[in-house]
Amino acid sequence: MPWYLYLALKQLFPTGKRLTFFTAISVLGVAAGVWLLVVVTGVMGGFGHKYRGLIVDTQGDIQVRARGLSRQPAEVMKHLEAIPGVVATSPSAEGIVMLRVGNKPTFPGIQGVDIRRVENVIPLRRHIIAGSLDDLDDDTVILSRGLAASLGVWIGSNVEVISPATLEKWQRDEIMLPTELTVVGIFEIGHQQLDGSVAIVTLRRMQDLYDLGEAVHGYNVKLAPGEDVVEAAQRINATLPATSGLYASTWMEAHPGFLFALQMEKIMVTLMVSFVVLIAMFLVTALLLIAVVRKTREIGLLGALGASAWQTAAGFCLQGFIVGTLGTLAGLAAGFLTLANIDSIFRALGSITGSWEEMVAIYQFTQVPAHITAGEIAGIAGYAISMATLAGFIAAWRAAKLKPVEALRSE
């Protein structure tokens, strides 16, 4: 081991002591900055990741929507599935209906799914918390948890469905009874809005309720794993005739406002928290500079023992690097631990401050998500370690300027 690395380690962890005050404070400073960066990046990234997962789980990787109606779904799906990267498609129709139990009406969104195809695209079964997707047929319905709760129904209950088409028929004085469906499943996705007010029926029932005939409103598309959604959407659009009225959009295009807001929020908060790391680096610089002043005679001694100026400087630079590395490792560990328990922490904080309900209302998620990528972790670690090394470099530069004979004479 080079002597300057040995001395750097010894000055941080002296013989007979576990830590010096300088080491403890410096490592804690860097760790605090890294911890904050990891938590902020993880939580902000978690919202984006959760939102993406939510959209993919309910709408597939890509949505192909028709301007008006798409009247030949079988042909369109055959066309879509022939495009490279597309592994499955499922037709869908959606709208709003009045759902009534006794005299209590609600107006949820309703989605018609092709039960033979839907699971190839959307992992609907994963979100069923009561009942079974297998029981869904033209006379049954699956409700979101919030909707079931607000209607006061559960598995086996009956609900009446009145669609816009039914209302039109009533306006024309045609006699038509509301459709009665039996609840066979309850689902929960973890998004307050979707869990609050959505009903799922078969595509055939939806076509009947909306008088669509064989037509659908669009298609949900599943891509092969690792496929780039933006490129795949471009590929699909390139093959769709302009006259078809169909347009493929990614989950990002479909929800640009919310994602942009999240992205901006993440950038702003990360930028602000980065200053915490910067302040920690000033602390390391100040402490190392004090060490250089305090150890001026030692620096002179090292010169007398045959050390070159750059070797002595390297010792201080390495101290910054070691402090940065240890602080980063500690900060990452604390950050991961916090992210693993972030939901419990937020719930506890929310219950203390009474802000949990408002937070759920703003972000729509009933669980605080956390997601951080390997690239983000590498970026945070690289930033913290290089800043700490830079702090060491500033002290090292001052040490390198000292002439041994002057350093030995210093009082």
Place this chain on the structure above:
Amino acid sequence: MKLNEINEPILRVEGVRKSFTSGDRKIEVLRDVAFAISAGESASIRGESGSGKSTLLNLFAGLDAPDAGRIELEGRTRIDAAARGRLIGIVFQSFYLIPELNAYENVLMAARVAGVLNAETRQRATELLRRVGLADRAHHVPAQLSGGERQRVAVARALINSPRLLLADEPTGNLDEKTGDGVIDVLLGLCDETKTALVLVTHNAAHASRCARKFLLHEGVLSPAS
């Protein structure tokens, strides 16, 4: 001044001048200094405070450069850091031990810096600590050692690389008389055994008289003392 006529000197100094500037004033510290010392010899340099003794030693060690003259160490006129680490050992008045290292590690530090750390130097460090009477204090840090013990560690450190020349700058200046005598005993004994040339700068006449050759530095001029 005539050059000392000694065969094969390790250190040869001729016509060395050194001055410092203080404000507008130029202070001439060393004037035409000539000196030479061979292996196994010991020389003491006495002088008043501020007479330039430490400056002279810094020039010998290559830590400072003369304004004029020639300093030759084992035939080389340029004493760089690497050569200093291998060929010269230095003992300072204030010990300058590294507080984070224990006695054994402090001794070995000189070998580390010179790039000669190996099993042999480790064994030599243990042996030197035994010779200076600190075998049982090897794992104590400087804060746990007395002044005399610290200086003996510094002596062991100065000798770890088997230097050809040992420069001791008032090594007993911070010690009481009895402890100082002990340190000088160790210093002279080890240099004699290892045939290391010793230049001892001291205020203490008794310590100076124990060296084979004695010099006096007065008003920048180095001359043999009676």
